[in-house]
Amino acid sequence: MAKIQIKDRDGAEHSLEAPSGTTLMELLRDEDLDVEGTCGGICSCGTCHVYVSEDWAGRVPAKGEDEDMMLEAIGEVVELRPTSRLSCQIEIDDSLDGLSVEIGPVA
Ligand code: FES
Known part of the structure; x- marks a missing residue:
């Protein structure tokens, strides 16, 4: 279980408990955060x-090649930052307790 701090696209802050073994995407999707x-x-x-917040960027699991390629593809239509990640590739475990992320724009 990890508590995750989330800023949605309207700038509202959410603090959610995420069970280990789920992905960050599943948490955001299931909580209706668009x-x-x-x-x-x-x-x-x-x-x-x-x-991902800058202080957490080096503490989440590293990106794989598929994620890099997908980020590169969406980068043609949305703003990427050095800490951009695909939340489906971030599996929650206790080490991510306190993780802070902002939901990115959609194409
Ligand atoms: S859910 Fe499709 S790329 Fe993450």
């Missing part, structure tokens, strides 16, 4: 884009 997760978490839609 994250569709259209592809179901297989790294092929980009609708789960988040900006």
Whole structure:
């Protein structure tokens, strides 16, 4: 279980408990925070884009090649930042307690 701090696209802050073993995308989608997760978490839609806070950027699991490629693709239509991640690729565990993210724009 980890408590996650989330800023939505309207700038509102949310503090949510996330069970270990789920992904950040599933949490955002299931809490109706306007994250569709259209592809179901297989790294092929980009609708789960988040900006991880800078202090957490080096503490979340590293990006894989598929995630890098998908981010590059959505970067043609939305603003990417150095801390951009696909939330479906971030699996929650206790080490992420206190993680802070901002939901990214959709194309
Ligand atoms: S849910 Fe589709 S890329 Fe993350």
